Amino acid sequence: MRRRLSDTAARMFLERGFDAVRVVDVAEECGVSDKTVFNYFPTKEALLLDRLETTSEALAEHLASPDRTPLEATVGILADELASTAAGFSGEDVEAAIADYRRFGEMIASTPALRIHTSAMLERFVLVAADALARRAGVPPDDPELLIAAAALVGLWRVQFNSLRRHLAGADDVDGLVRAVTADVERAAQLLERGLGDWWPNLPDAEPATSSPS
Structure with missing residues (x-):
């Protein structure tokens, strides 16, 4: 239902x-x-942007896990969401599916209520990410360094959304679209790695940083 x-x-x-x-x-x-x-x-x-709730749940789960660095976990969530979006473009009429998605993005961008809701959800993502990182590292969730790190990680969602909108213009190759968007996200992630890679290991109980995602 x-x-x-x-x-x-x-x-x-x-x-x-x-x-x-x-x-x-x-x-x-x-x-x-x-x-x-x-x-x-x-x-x-929320009827239109219900998938944002899934993102919030994924952040809470994966950022709290010690299996990957916070940046690796974030990039992994984004990759899963991109794969889900790309799966929606498969089928007999790829161009129609892509056109609908572009109209979806344009509607969000042109509707004040949807822009406000999206911004509010991104702010909520920051708090969810900060809470997960705080539980994992044993520091308060309002720690200033942790908050700015959480905001930086959540900023990758804007990178992916903007990249999708840009590369969808004239796109007819779903695999090529995924590669292009992934490359944009990884470029942004590599910039964050240079800062977060030095910060994260110095927190209590934080695991050593790994190499930049590729």
């Missing part, structure tokens, strides 16, 4: 515009009450 509500809302928003569609309209299209919609999604914006 959650997936059905989100997919229906996305289709209706793209067809009519975000502001022209009410939550009750989505509910009626799916044959349920608006209360049912709000049981799954706290806001209208």
Whole structure:
């Protein structure tokens, strides 16, 4: 039901515009009450941007794990999300799927409520990342160095989103698109590695830094 509500809302928003569609309209299209919609999604914006909740959960889980450095864990989450996005472009009509995704991005960029919601979620990502790193390293979550590190890691989501929008223009090769976006993210990650690579090992209980992701 959650997936059905989100997919229906996305289709209706793209067809009519975000502001022209009410939550009750989505509910009626799916044959349920608006209360049912709000049981799954706290806001209208969340109907369209529900995948951001999955990102928050992934940050909390993977940044707290000692198996990888924080930067490696972050790049891994982004790679999984990029693979999921690319999978949506597979099928008989790749150009149509890419066009829909571009319209999706344009709608977010042109709708104030969606921009505000996205920014608020990115701020929430920073707090989630800071909390996970704090638990892992044994330092307070409001430690200034930890907060700026968390903000830098979360900044990679803007890099990936902007890279996707840029490379989608005229894209017809999904594999090439993934390689191009991955290269952009890794370039940004390598810059962070030069700073975080020296900082992370000096925290209590933090594991030694590894080489830059490739």
